[in-house]
Amino acid sequence: xxxLLVEDHAELAGVVADVLRREGMAVDVAFDGAAALERTxxxxxDVVVLDRDLPGVHGDDVCRALVTAGRESRVxxxxxxGAVQDRxxxxxxxxxDYLAKPFALAELIARIRVLGxxxxxxxxxxxxxxxxxxxxHRLVTRAGRRLxxxxxxxxxxxxxxxxxxxxxxxxxxxxRAWDEAADPFTTTVKQTIMRLRRKLGEPPFIETxxxxxxxx
Amino acid sequence: MVLRQRTVRLRLTxxxxxxxxxxxxxxxxxxxxxxxxxxxxxxxxxxxxxxxALPPIGxxxxxxxxxxxxxxxxxxxxxxxxxxxxxALAFMAVVSVxxxxxxxxxxxxxxxxxxxxxxxxSERNVHERLAVDGPPDELKDLGDxxxxxxGRLEKALAAQRQFAANASHExxxxxxxxxxxxxxxxxxxxxxxxxxxxxCERVLASSKQxxxxxxxxxxxxxxxxxxxxxxxxxxxxxxxxxxxxxxxEAAARQVRVGTILSPGCVLGDAQLIERLVSNxxxxxxxxxxxxxxxxxxxxxxxxxxxxxxxxxxxxxVGRLLQPFQRLGGQRAGSHDGVGLGLSIVAAIAxxxxxxxxxxxxxxxxxxxxxxxxxxxxxxxPCPGSVESQSG
Numbered sequence: 001x002x003x004l005l006v007e008d009h010a011e012l013a014g015v016v017a018d019v020l021r022r023e024g025m026a027v028d029v030a031f032d033g034a035a036a037l038e039r040t041x042x043x044x045x046d047v048v049v050l051d052r053d054l055p056g057v058h059g060d061d062v063c064r065a066l067v068t069a070g071r072e073s074r075v076x077x078x079x080x081x082g083a084v085q086d087r088x089x090x091x092x093x094x095x096x097d098y099l100a101k102p103f104a105l106a107e108l109i110a111r112i113r114v115l116g117x118x119x120x121x122x123x124x125x126x127x128x129x130x131x132x133x134x135x136x137h138r139l140v141t142r143a144g145r146r147l148x149x150x151x152x153x154x155x156x157x158x159x160x161x162x163x164x165x166x167x168x169x170x171x172x173x174x175x176r177a178w179d180e181a182a183d184p185f186t187t188t189v190k191q192t193i194m195r196l197r198r199k200l201g202e203p204p205f206i207e208t209x210x211x212x213x214x215x216x
Numbered sequence: 217m218v219l220r221q222r223t224v225r226l227r228l229t230x231x232x233x234x235x236x237x238x239x240x241x242x243x244x245x246x247x248x249x250x251x252x253x254x255x256x257x258x259x260x261x262x263x264x265x266x267x268x269a270l271p272p273i274g275x276x277x278x279x280x281x282x283x284x285x286x287x288x289x290x291x292x293x294x295x296x297x298x299x300x301x302x303x304a305l306a307f308m309a310v311v312s313v314x315x316x317x318x319x320x321x322x323x324x325x326x327x328x329x330x331x332x333x334x335x336x337x338s339e340r341n342v343h344e345r346l347a348v349d350g351p352p353d354e355l356k357d358l359g360d361x362x363x364x365x366x367g368r369l370e371k372a373l374a375a376q377r378q379f380a381a382n383a384s385h386e387x388x389x390x391x392x393x394x395x396x397x398x399x400x401x402x403x404x405x406x407x408x409x410x411x412x413x414x415x416c417e418r419v420l421a422s423s424k425q426x427x428x429x430x431x432x433x434x435x436x437x438x439x440x441x442x443x444x445x446x447x448x449x450x451x452x453x454x455x456x457x458x459x460x461x462x463x464x465e466a467a468a469r470q471v472r473v474g475t476i477l478s479p480g481c482v483l484g485d486a487q488l489i490e491r492l493v494s495n496x497x498x499x500x501x502x503x504x505x506x507x508x509x510x511x512x513x514x515x516x517x518x519x520x521x522x523x524x525x526x527x528x529x530x531x532x533v534g535r536l537l538q539p540f541q542r543l544g545g546q547r548a549g550s551h552d553g554v555g556l557g558l559s560i561v562a563a564i565a566x567x568x569x570x571x572x573x574x575x576x577x578x579x580x581x582x583x584x585x586x587x588x589x590x591x592x593x594x595x596x597p598c599p600g601s602v603e604s605q606s607g
Contacts, residue, residue: 012393019400080385102392105399
C-alpha cells in the first residue's frame, strides 16, 4: 500500500513514517501543503494522511484540491482539534476519516488499512489458495504455517494478492510497494520476489509471466 | 423587556395625549377670555366669523345671533360655544391619542428591531450586525455605535479563538510525538538497546520543550493581567544581567552582543521586565545570522534592541508579535523556541502601559524599542544602578 504522510513536524513525521514502513507500507513524507500537492500529482497514493494545520497551503486546501482533481486517494485528516465541528468540517471537505492528535499508532495504522482496502474494495483478510494474508495482524500463513516476511516482502505479496490473479508488472510493484526513497530499479523487485518465493516454499505460488510481470 | 417597551410606548402616547389636551384647553381658555373681555363692537364681527365657520347647533341660526346687539348675546352664546369646542377637543384628543399610539410604535420600531437582533447575537453569531437603516438620527447613531462595538468584539473573539487553536496545536504536538515515539518502540518486534536509548532521549527532549511551552504560556497569561505591584527597576541593570546570562548562547551562535547602557529607572514588575529584556535579547540572538550583531541601548525609561538577521518585510513585523507566529508562515515547533517570546514582550509592555515599536532593522533583523510612560518613572534613585558601555 502506498501512503503519503503530510505533517509539518519533521520529527513526528519521521517516527510515524518509520512505523508505517515497518508495517509493510510504502510511505512518502511531505512537510507542507505545496509539497503534498506536488507528490499527489506525480504518484498514485492509496491513502494520504494529512495534518490539518500545515504551513503555507492549509490542510483543508490540500484536501479540497485532491477531491477536485478527482484523485482516488483516500484522505485521513490528522488534527490537533478533536471538536465535533472540526471533524465535520474536515469530512465535508472530502476527507474519508479523521483522527485527533495525540492519536494511538495502532489506531492510525488500522484506519489507514481500512481506507486502503476501501479504495480497492478488498476484504480485511486476503486469501488465495492456501496463502492467507491478514494485514491488520501483519500475519501471513501458508497451509496454516506462519511465514516470517520482511516489510517489503509483505508489501509485494499484498499487492499480488490484491490483484487476485491478474498480472502485475515489475514497474507497478515498484510504484505501489516502494516509496520514493527506494532504489528505482526492477532488479530490486526481482530480488524481493526471489526471497518471497523461497519463504513461501513449494508448490510455487508466484508465477512469472514473460515480458509482463508476476501473478499469483 | 417587552413590557418595558410597551411602557415606553404607553408613556409616549399618554404624553402626546396630555400635551394635545393641555394645549387645546389653553387655546379654549384664551378664546373664552378674549370673548368676555373684548368690547361689544369688535365682538360682533368676531362672532359673525365664528358663526359662519361653525355649523348651527341647537336650532339657533347664527344670522340671528349676529343681528342681536349688546354684550348679553355674547354672554348667552359663550357656554354654547365652549361646549361645542369642548366636544371637538375631546374628539380630537381621542384621535390624537390613537395617532400617538400609532406614531409611538413607528418611532420605537428600530429600537424593537435592535433589541431582537441584540438578543440573538451571541458568541456564535457575533458577525451579525444591527444594520439600522433610515435617516441619520439618534436611533441610527445608537445602532451604528452598537455595530462598531460588535465589530471590536468579533475581532477580539477571533483573536482569542485563533490563540486557543494555536495553543492547542502547540501543546498537542509534543504530546503526539512522545506517544508516537513510545508506541513505536513498544511495538517494535526486535528493538536494539541503542534504539531504546535514542527513543528515551527524544521523549525527554520533547517533554523539556513541552515544559518550556507551558512555562511561556503561564508567563503570557500572567503578563496579560494588571500589575499587582510596582517597584523601581533599573533597565540598565536588567539589560546588563540579561546580556551576561545570554552570553553563552550568543557565543555559540557567533553573535556579538554590544550594550550602551545609561540608567533608566522605571516603576514596574521587576520579574516581568527582566523577562521582557531577556526575551528580546534571546529573540535577537536566535533569529540572527552567523557573525551577526545585537545592540542593546537603554536610556531614560526606554530600551532598544537592534539585531542583524534575515530581512523582514515591514508588513510582517506586526504578525511576529502575535502568539505562535514566525517569519515566512513557519510556525513554532519547527524551531527551538516555542513561538511566544515576542508575544510575551508585547503583553508585558502593554501591562506597563509602555509603547512597543518594532520595525525591520537597517541590515535585516528587527529593531524593537520599548518606551515606558513618564508616569512610571520614579522620583527617587534606583537601587543598584549601573552605568556601563561595552561592545
